[in-house]
Amino acid sequence: MAPRKKQAPDLNTTTPVSMADLARELGVSMTTISRALSDHHSIGPAMKQKVLKLAKKYNYQPNRLASALRKGKSQLLGIVVPYIEGRFFPSVVHGIETAASKAGYNVIICQSNEDVAQERRNLDILLSAQVAGILVSLSRTTHDFRHFEKVRSRGLPLVFFDRIVEGDNVNAVVLDDQEGGYVSTRHLLQQGCRRIAHLAGPQHLNIYKNRRQGYLDALREAGLPEDESLIHYSDMAQGQAAEGLRQMLTSANPPDGVFAAGDYAALGALQEAHRQGLRVPEDIAISGFSNETFTTVTQPPITTIDQRCEEMGQAAVRLLLELIDADGRPFAPRQVALRPELLVRNSSARTETAPTSPVRDPAAKFMEASAQ
């Protein structure tokens, strides 16, 4: 029935030592061991020392399962992301894991693969794993949010990041996309651009809508008119963006700057500009969005917006830990908006004295380690 204790089943495998083993060895109760290890006041210093020493000697490792079962809470955080690929999500996960482990938590990670059903299953799994909190970035197919009600009804801390449930009764961390569009466009204006095109993304997605709004804000602030003929809508693919720019360049009054809502679109624009024999940034300045790795290796490197991936992960964990610490006490939901960071590179820097890009080159870290 019970696995035989202290008896190697096969070869030289060892069963880990438990508190009971320590207690037996010292001739005290398990209570004493447990409290000594957690530095409880009701245990004398002498006894504490003895226990600590023995634990070290036997290399005692507490069984987290047992502890979590008894306490009703594990030291695990759950993450649900659409996928772990590309540049964005891995970086956020990196930030999450780093912040979590610093706080003594470990993370169990799930992918929804952009599928609501799997997102639902993932939540169930995390619930049954008794995680202490959950971090979620929604799948694209999630339009019904009832499965999160189950999490809330358990009183389990829940924080959304990047792809969030809109509303002010949720805890969430996002990038301020509007600000990103604004600073990008303002930068192009500062470089002397007066007719700035915008390669816009699908407007039913908030991120693209907000980036466009930021673009418009900057134009208005500069006293420039909103000109729909300078805005090209696409799904942000390289080729489509290039085609969009090509059309605008044939007009009587072509643009002298491009704010692309995504780096692939910016790349398409850059290639199209080259095809048209335009100099970048002298004839046309270009900026993108997302700080994809390749933006540093194009000729010229592309000015872009860094999305603060790691900071987003860290901020999400901070918020989640606050919720955990609140432990069910009333907590006013909070939405955090991270300030995007403009990385000025040569695709837009016309003046020698243009602010140089801070060292946040995502590639730098891996150049010498390109083979992992």
Next chain:
Amino acid sequence: MAPRKKQAPDLNTTTPVSMADLARELGVSMTTISRALSDHHSIGPAMKQKVLKLAKKYNYQPNRLASALRKGKSQLLGIVVPYIEGRFFPSVVHGIETAASKAGYNVIICQSNEDVAQERRNLDILLSAQVAGILVSLSRTTHDFRHFEKVRSRGLPLVFFDRIVEGDNVNAVVLDDQEGGYVSTRHLLQQGCRRIAHLAGPQHLNIYKNRRQGYLDALREAGLPEDESLIHYSDMAQGQAAEGLRQMLTSANPPDGVFAAGDYAALGALQEAHRQGLRVPEDIAISGFSNETFTTVTQPPITTIDQRCEEMGQAAVRLLLELIDADGRPFAPRQVALRPELLVRNSSARTETAPTSPVRDPAAKFMEASAQ
């Protein structure tokens, strides 16, 4: 003492239903519930139906902690990687998570940050979390492997991937780097190159040593001499590689092809070739290694070797699951070497009829979703 049951502590939070609740409701023992849910033969079909129905009605979720505690094994796999950044590790993790969840396991992920001490701590954490198995890619600073002995002594399945402990008494999955160097070089030969330079990496790292060996194998097979003046050693940074190629191009007998052991080096070579006014691939063909995202967006796109990141993750999980299923029974350690995949792109494809690159463009998947 015990958290009050069935009593909302605060607002409208609910405690999950347990087997005991179901048992009470049906007036049967917990044994019956447990066995009915696990389809045990000693439970009648009628009772099974009743239990299943009630479980569904109350949305019963088994407490995995309790189950794992009792059974001594959880449904969790542990991953230890140096970091979750760049292109390689996230993709492998993606493959791991996908394969694991398909098999009913979830993964808890740890970063060593290239630090042995943290790698050690991570192992301890995973042990105390009672994971069913561990997947490891070594940190760069790991030269002492004793901490893995603890894992083995617990009889816990252990599989290394990519950065492995050398030897034939470990289970491991790697890319066949030598094969990668071989097929790359052979491809360049097929394109008509006769003086192929090699931008090599640090030879104390196995991956670079093996890539170089594959390069030499292909040359020998083609009856070409080994020429050290055509090999430039560096740490694979873009600038260093460019400088290396520049020197070779000034020689009396310049190369007409370049096999770079890394994509950043290949990029440096490409840029240098352009600076020298050379046409790529007509005057000089270039191929890289790793299939970094940017290789598809350069002009021309760079031929490279895909490292089968996802397949590596999946293969590692398959091996780990075999070990888990073996459950301590003798198992002959196995080392799996994945066949690299050559992606022919225009930096090396001289003929129109050159084999076109299969659709494994890492960027394609995210082009339309560049904003995550």
Next chain:
DNA sequence: TATGTCGGCACAATCGATTGTGTAAAGTAA
């Protein structure tokens, strides 16, 4: 009818750690 077999379910121990309460002995105050 007596014995044997099997299906169907309950008892109770168990995994390992936590914790409210009980209870001695030691220390302090009056």
Next chain:
DNA sequence: TTACTTTACACAATCGATTGTGCCGACATA
């Protein structure tokens, strides 16, 4: 010295699920 507090530890229940064994009734066999 008596009463009271503090110190230091043990008892035992508990978290929720699993499982070897025992038991009872039903049915089959001789």
